[in-house]
Amino acid sequence: MVGLNPATAPWADRRDLIDLARRLDARFVGGAVRDTLLGLAVADIDLATPLSPETVIERVREGGHKPVPTGIAHGTITAVLPDGPIEVTTLRRDVSTDGRHAVVAFTDDWREDAARRDFTMNALYADPATGELFDYFGGVDDLKAGRVRFIGDPLQRIAEDHLRILRFFRFHARFGQTVDEAGLEACTRRANDLMALSRERIAAELLKLLVADRAVPVIALMVERGIFRAVIPEIDGGGADRLAALAAREAQAGIVPDAIRRLAALLPPDAAESVGARLKLSNVDRKRLIAATAGPGDEGPRALAYRVGTGGAVDRLLLAGEPVDAIRDWTPPSLPLTGGALVARGIGKGPEVAKLLRQVERQWIAEGFPDAARVAEMADAAVAQT
Incomplete structure (x- = not known):
């Protein structure tokens, strides 16, 4: 693990971003801090601020940028900067939760904001100017140990948002070395809570999990613990074995892991259509899932x-x-023959042209896609036989 050095951090040369953070009394938070500490590429940079959403909007405008109220009810404003959008969220605490949605209140207490996040490694904050870390729940130590750990009582955190069950396993597949037993037991006990979630949310997490570095052993662990049983019962030990075999073939062939392909391995072939529909995959992904089998x-x-x-x-x-x-x-390649070329050889326009074209195409494929000269010979022979 590398230290968080503000001179070499992903945002080091983004003066507009540093200026925005200063204007908002903000800190970098979450994945950007976590991944920088691990020396990984940073996908998104988020800011947290004690200022109200209304004040954030004013100060973003004062800095010459466009504020977009993408989630203002939950305190999130998107600041459109020249180098890309930045999400800015006011510090929050949960007022009530139902496992799918949360009612929040704004706060100026950084620890209170950290306490409502899911895992310790996601509750890390960093000062934009100095790189100073703010770690309220031992997230740095958990990162070093490769341990995905809930903040506070795992059962309570899962009750607040049932999707955290799948997130626990996804993060473990990406960052984990040692499984947190308390978290694992809580996820096992509350696996049926997944039934309350939309299948789209389940699909989104599962597809991300399937391409994580340690997807194979983590999926096997999930099957062993019955995590999928309530929502995708088709995934069983046989699917975990097929996934392991596929992952080995991908690695041997140098093929990049693909979530839809791996989902196809997890499922019995006759379940691809029904599961694709249940998870509400896009039409493209659903067709590919079925075709892959x-x-x-x-x-x-x-x-x-x-x-x-x-x-x-x-x-x-x-x-x-x-x-x-x-x-x-x-x-x-493309077949080097057209219907027009057959007509020029004396075949009358109509169904016979398409029939002969398919005949030549089949022979061309069977011979290993020879060149145009050979295809011309095939066409001459086919016409001669009519």
């Missing part, structure tokens, strides 16, 4: 890639345990 076909990998596209072929080959070397750096 269709098997490698019997024409060979390049023929498969030609028919379904390289991405779809990679999914199907990897899931079937077939090699993908033949299509790794191969671009499916």
Whole structure:
């Protein structure tokens, strides 16, 4: 782990961001601080401030930037800066929660704001100018130990937001080395709470989890603990084994892990359509999930890639345990023959042209996609037989 050095932090050369933080008496918070401490790339930079949302809007404008009230009821304003948007959130405390939504009140107490966050590693704050860390619940020590730990009573934190069950495992798959037993037991006891969540939220967390570094052992742990049973009962020990096999093939082939492909491995083939619909995946992802389970076909990998596209072929080959070397750096060609070329050979316009075109295409695929000269010979032979 590296120290948080403001001179080398991701925001070091963003003078507009540092000026905004100063105007708002703000600190960097959450993932940006955590990932900087770990020496990881920072995706998003968030600010926390004791100022009210209305004051934040005024001061963002005073700095020459556009404020957008993206979540003003919960204290969040997006400041549109030249180098990208920054979310600024007023310090908060929870007034009431129901497992899905929270009613909040604003506060100027940094510790109170930290106490409502989920895990200790996400409740870290840093001074924009000095890099000084503010760690109210031992988050730095947990980062060093690779331990994802709830702030306070895990059961209470899960009762506040049931999605924290899946987040616990996702963060463990990304950062964890030692599982926090108290958190694990709480998630196991409250797994049925996931039924109260929208399937879209469940899908979003699951897809992120599936491409995390330690997704394979963590998914196996979740299956063992019955975490999925209430919402995706199709995921079982067999799915965990298929996921492990797929991940090994991806690594061996140098293929980047993909969430939809891995979800297809987790599910029995006959469950892809129903689970895709239940999780309300996009039409594109749902079709891909179903297609991935269709098997490698019997024409060979390049023929498969030609028919379904390289991405779809990679999914199907990897899931079937077939090699993908033949299509790794191969671009499916276009058939060097048109219906017009057949008409020019004397075939009358109509269904016969399409029939002959398909016939030549099948032979072209079977012969391994030969060049235009060979295709012309095939076309001449096909026409001669009519």
